[in-house]
Amino acid sequence: MNENDPGVVRRLLVVDDEPIVGKRLHQVFTKxxxxxxxxxxxxxxxxxxxxxxxxxxxxxxxMEGIDGIEVLKRxxxxxxxxxxxxxxxxASPDTAELAQQEGVFAFLAKPFRLDELKQVxxxxxxxxxxxx
Amino acid sequence: xxxxxxxxxxxFPNWFTPKFCRPLPLIFxxxxxxxxxxxxxxxxxxxxxxxxxxxxxxxxRYVEATVEEMIAxxxxxxxxxxxxxxxxxxxxxxxxxxxxxxxxxxxxxRDDREGPPLLWLTEVETRHWPLVGGKAAHLSELLHNPxxxxxxxxxxxxxxxxxxLDLNGLRPEFDRFEQALTETGFNEDELEMLRRTLQKKVLxxxxxxxxxxxxxxxxxxxxxxSELPLFLAVRSSAQEEDMDFSFAGQFHSELQVPPRAExxxxxxxxxxxxxxxxxxxxxxxxxxxxxxxxxxxxCCQRMIMTRASGIIYSIDPMEPGSQSMVVVGxxxxxxxxxxxxxxxxxxxxxxxxxxxxxxRVIAAKHEALLPTGATNGGLTMQAVANGQSEVPCLDEQTxxxxxxxxxxxxxxxxxxxxxxxxxxxxxxxYILQSRPLLIxxxxxxxxxLSEQLEDYELxxxxxxxxxxxxxxAGPAFWVETLAxxxxxxxxxxxxxxxxxxxxxxxxxxxxxxVTEVGSPTSHMATLxxxxxxxxxxxxxxxxxxxxxxxxxxxxxxxxxxxxxRVVELLTYQATTTMDLHMAPEFxxxxxxxxxxxxxxxxxxxxxxxxxxxxxxxxxxxxxIHETAVLHLVELGRDDRxxxxxxxxxxxxxxxxxxxxxxxxxxxxPDAPRDQVPFSAIRSIxxxxxxxxxxxxxxxxxxxxxxxxxxxxxxxxxxxxxxxxGQYTGHNIAIISxxxxxxxxxxxxxxxxxxxFCHDVERxxxxxxxxxxxxxxxxxxxxxATLIATILEAFDFSIxxxxxxxxxxxxxxxxxxxxxxxxxxxxxxxxxxxxxxxxTDDETVAQYVEAFLMGDYGIVARQGS
Numbered sequence: 001m002n003e004n005d006p007g008v009v010r011r012l013l014v015v016d017d018e019p020i021v022g023k024r025l026h027q028v029f030t031k032x033x034x035x036x037x038x039x040x041x042x043x044x045x046x047x048x049x050x051x052x053x054x055x056x057x058x059x060x061x062x063m064e065g066i067d068g069i070e071v072l073k074r075x076x077x078x079x080x081x082x083x084x085x086x087x088x089x090x091a092s093p094d095t096a097e098l099a100q101q102e103g104v105f106a107f108l109a110k111p112f113r114l115d116e117l118k119q120v121x122x123x124x125x126x127x128x129x130x131x132x
Numbered sequence: 133x134x135x136x137x138x139x140x141x142x143x144f145p146n147w148f149t150p151k152f153c154r155p156l157p158l159i160f161x162x163x164x165x166x167x168x169x170x171x172x173x174x175x176x177x178x179x180x181x182x183x184x185x186x187x188x189x190x191x192x193r194y195v196e197a198t199v200e201e202m203i204a205x206x207x208x209x210x211x212x213x214x215x216x217x218x219x220x221x222x223x224x225x226x227x228x229x230x231x232x233x234x235x236x237x238x239x240x241x242r243d244d245r246e247g248p249p250l251l252w253l254t255e256v257e258t259r260h261w262p263l264v265g266g267k268a269a270h271l272s273e274l275l276h277n278p279x280x281x282x283x284x285x286x287x288x289x290x291x292x293x294x295x296x297l298d299l300n301g302l303r304p305e306f307d308r309f310e311q312a313l314t315e316t317g318f319n320e321d322e323l324e325m326l327r328r329t330l331q332k333k334v335l336x337x338x339x340x341x342x343x344x345x346x347x348x349x350x351x352x353x354x355x356x357x358s359e360l361p362l363f364l365a366v367r368s369s370a371q372e373e374d375m376d377f378s379f380a381g382q383f384h385s386e387l388q389v390p391p392r393a394e395x396x397x398x399x400x401x402x403x404x405x406x407x408x409x410x411x412x413x414x415x416x417x418x419x420x421x422x423x424x425x426x427x428x429x430x431c432c433q434r435m436i437m438t439r440a441s442g443i444i445y446s447i448d449p450m451e452p453g454s455q456s457m458v459v460v461g462x463x464x465x466x467x468x469x470x471x472x473x474x475x476x477x478x479x480x481x482x483x484x485x486x487x488x489x490x491x492r493v494i495a496a497k498h499e500a501l502l503p504t505g506a507t508n509g510g511l512t513m514q515a516v517a518n519g520q521s522e523v524p525c526l527d528e529q530t531x532x533x534x535x536x537x538x539x540x541x542x543x544x545x546x547x548x549x550x551x552x553x554x555x556x557x558x559x560x561x562y563i564l565q566s567r568p569l570l571i572x573x574x575x576x577x578x579x580x581l582s583e584q585l586e587d588y589e590l591x592x593x594x595x596x597x598x599x600x601x602x603x604x605a606g607p608a609f610w611v612e613t614l615a616x617x618x619x620x621x622x623x624x625x626x627x628x629x630x631x632x633x634x635x636x637x638x639x640x641x642x643x644x645x646v647t648e649v650g651s652p653t654s655h656m657a658t659l660x661x662x663x664x665x666x667x668x669x670x671x672x673x674x675x676x677x678x679x680x681x682x683x684x685x686x687x688x689x690x691x692x693x694x695x696x697r698v699v700e701l702l703t704y705q706a707t708t709t710m711d712l713h714m715a716p717e718f719x720x721x722x723x724x725x726x727x728x729x730x731x732x733x734x735x736x737x738x739x740x741x742x743x744x745x746x747x748x749x750x751x752x753x754x755x756i757h758e759t760a761v762l763h764l765v766e767l768g769r770d771d772r773x774x775x776x777x778x779x780x781x782x783x784x785x786x787x788x789x790x791x792x793x794x795x796x797x798x799x800x801p802d803a804p805r806d807q808v809p810f811s812a813i814r815s816i817x818x819x820x821x822x823x824x825x826x827x828x829x830x831x832x833x834x835x836x837x838x839x840x841x842x843x844x845x846x847x848x849x850x851x852x853x854x855x856x857g858q859y860t861g862h863n864i865a866i867i868s869x870x871x872x873x874x875x876x877x878x879x880x881x882x883x884x885x886x887x888f889c890h891d892v893e894r895x896x897x898x899x900x901x902x903x904x905x906x907x908x909x910x911x912x913x914x915x916a917t918l919i920a921t922i923l924e925a926f927d928f929s930i931x932x933x934x935x936x937x938x939x940x941x942x943x944x945x946x947x948x949x950x951x952x953x954x955x956x957x958x959x960x961x962x963x964x965x966x967x968x969x970x971t972d973d974e975t976v977a978q979y980v981e982a983f984l985m986g987d988y989g990i991v992a993r994q995g996s
Contacts, residue, residue, distance in 0.1 A: 020718075028689070111183055
């Protein structure tokens with residue numbers, strides 16, 4: 001899978017309480033033809049996830065209210081085909097392991113390169129496509 | 133004599149030579165320490181710089197933690213250079229203190245409080261930017277730009293704003309006000325009350341003692357600079373204003389202010405109070421929803437006697453994809469234009485080379501905003517003389533001049549510009565302001581960008597690495613030697629095999645930069661980020677794929693290069709890049725990097741290359757690195773410091789007569805004690821040089837008769853050079869696995885090569901010095917010209933003085949280093965006796981050509 005695959009529109013949801021994250025990812029992924037929705041609060045994001053299918057969900061770990069692990073759990077329960085990527089500045093081995101158990105696709109520590117995230121998302125979509 | 137010194141070395145029980153000399157391995161390990169500390173600091177700076185490239189996501193915690201690490205690394209580097217040079221660089225400690233203070237002030241958000249209350253525009257440096265605000269910062273940049281004329285003046289800085297708050301007891305209310313803007317759900321009524329109170333109190337604020345006197349002095353000085361009567365334009369210059377956000381029309385300006393201190397002060401208070409205007413606050417909350425403290429400075433400039441004024445947009449905001457600019461203008465002062473008080477002429481200019489006026493709509497201009505003529509200043513609307521109202525406000529020539537300035541400013545600031553201009557009665561064009569042009573484009577009904585791009589031919593996909601994000605288009609311009617930079621056209625895309633910090637000379641004119649080798653952490657990459665030049669490095673064989681002069685578009689976000697001008701991408705760029713720089717973490721990081729990463733000491737050969745010349749962290753590190761290298765170079769020349777006892781002769785196919793002193797890993801452990809063969813040499817840079825010297829033909833010994841060679845050989849044992857008849861010293865190579873310091877004396881020639889080479893390209897350097905003597909000055913300078921020309925072709929930076937040539941290069945990846953050292957080795961061989969052959973200036977060009985073509989045989993042919 002790469003960004004050149006024609007015809008297929010990929011759907012991405014991003015939730016992070018730092019507005020910069022959503023804004024940046026919106027720019028980057030819109031430019032390469034993704035459909036992307038961004039949220040700064042996890043409750044609203046989960047409403048969107050319940051309503052429409054997404055190929056990949058990118059979530060921050062530490063958020064007010066529902067945190068990233070909880071987002072992961074709910075997404076996986078609702079639609080196991082959706083891959084979840086957690087981005088965080090506070091990765092501890094414990095949470096990483098917990099996330100693994102809950103079926104996280106990847107764990108990315110901030111700061112990271114947008115290109116890294118892009119590659120991870122492409123891989124996630126590949127995995128997701130195979131799983132269908 | 134030298135031999136005696138050498139022999140003396142044998143009798144010493146250890147490395148020590150009699151005086152002032154530390155053991156070489158110790159010195160070398162100290163040198164390594166300098167490199168290590170320097171490297172850590174540079175890595176942190178590069179890392180922070182890379183974050184600013186737009187390729188990363190990061191937060192404020194990252195900024196704070198990284199700044200602390202960086203300061204600690206700077207202290208280590210300064211310590212290390214003082215150990216190496218035995219405290220010859222103590223001044224660096226003093227120099228670094230204010231730099232550190234400024235960076236900490238930025239972290240604590242206090243950088244707009246420290247500095248003078250008044251600053252001349254000509255004195256403004258990047259470190260003053262927070263003090264003078266965005267508009268004045270841009271104007272000061274323009275003031276140094278020879279292509280643009282800017283009215284002279286001074287800035288009342290944010291330092292005064294803070295002084296006024298403190299002096300007049302407004303600080304608690306101001307703090308409360310700032311806090312209110314960061315809190316969501318703050319009581320709107322209270323905010324409104326605070327804003328009104330502050331506005332009222334600022335207008336009545338008492339000046340600090342001495343301020344009016346200082347202002348009066350400045351006004352006298354400004355008045356003295358021209359015979360025309362002085363009136364001032366006092367305009368707002370808030371932080372962030374004009375930087376990334378236009379704040380157009382949000383703050384107050386006072387025009388035609390009489391040159392009296394009291395009047396200018398009152399005008400400033402009007403400007404300052406406008407920070408608390410309802411409109412300005414509304415705008416601020418829109419662009420900085422997370423809040424961001426803001427203070428205000430004022431730019432006080434001479435009013436230009438105006439014939440016509442107006443605005444030029446460097447792209448048409450209605451049709452960002454079209455290659456055209458739009459100009460509106462009217463007679464008299466421009467305020468009437470920006471506030472829509474008068475009908476305006478409209479011009480559309482195509483952006484080609486040369487630009488062309490493609491549309492004119494001339495309005496009936498019956499009125500113009502002009503000075504009242506009263507000594508207390510002021511402007512009024514006045515009737516335009518009969519017959520003047522239908523005449524275009526700008527003639528063709530001035531329009532085209534304006535168009536060129538706009539194109540230049542767009543390239544200079546790397547984004548579309550909204551420029552305020554004015555023309556005086558003599559027709560001289562002035563730029564009053566240049567700020568980013570904000571364009572919003574409707575997404576609806578438009579095909580997706582990714583689909584639009586499918587129609588363009590891709591030259592490179594997944595091309596190299598991003599040094600600075602952005603999109604740029606223009607004709608490709610190949611830079612093969614540094615001399616090419618002189619011809620670099622406005623708005624071109626720089627294409628080069630390798631990167632060089634020397635490219636900084638043209639970065640203001642470059643639309644983008646693409647190099648075949650290089651890394652996003654090089655000096656050049658840092659400079660690209662500083663000047664926001666879209667840049668891809670490490671794009672293999674781009675020079676083979678792009679013709680010189682061919683129009684290309686570089687997308688340094690998705691790492692793609694397109695043939696032709698991809699209008700959709702440029703439009704995309706013009707409508708989206710603003711967001712990126714909005715976040716507080718971006719703005720803080722950028723301010724810090726302004727203090728840290730800009731490189732002022734670009735040329736180590738210049739006079740200001742001393743501790744006091746350092747203005748940024750990067751300058752300090754550059755100075756430290758160069759000083760460390762020079763220290764080693766000098767050491768290699770100092771006979772007293774050479775431990776002769778460890779000098780081992782080399783057994784090479786050429787009779788170069790080199791003694792090697794291994795200070796660590798330079799020779800194989802099992803190398804013979806004497807007559808060390810080439811195969812036993814482990815020193816990476818030394819091996820590369822020798823490889824060049826041994827390259828078939830480079831040493832041109834074919835021309836020598838066997839008996840002559842034998843004689844040479846025999847001479848090596850009793851040091852005497854029959855070629856010249858004067859043996860002036862030894863050929864000594866001090867080597868380690870990654871280092872060589874080679875002193876060569878062949879007859880008339882005296883070469884020094886000092887090189888460090890391993891897999892961290894930032895550490896790598898080559899220093900080459902060539903000094904002749906004995907023959908007449910004409911021949912000597914020919915030889916110098918030859919060497920300088922050849923080395924310049926290999927991207928060395930060169931200084932020549934008579935027959936002294938100093939050539940330097942650095943920051944090359946290991947394979948490039950080895951290649952360059954190999955060339956240097958060939959050159960050393962090639963030039964050994966050339967001065968005898970170069971009888972006139974034409975032969976110089978002939979020999980340069982031959983060398984560059986690899987025809988080393990020319991020496992043997994011509995010499996025989």
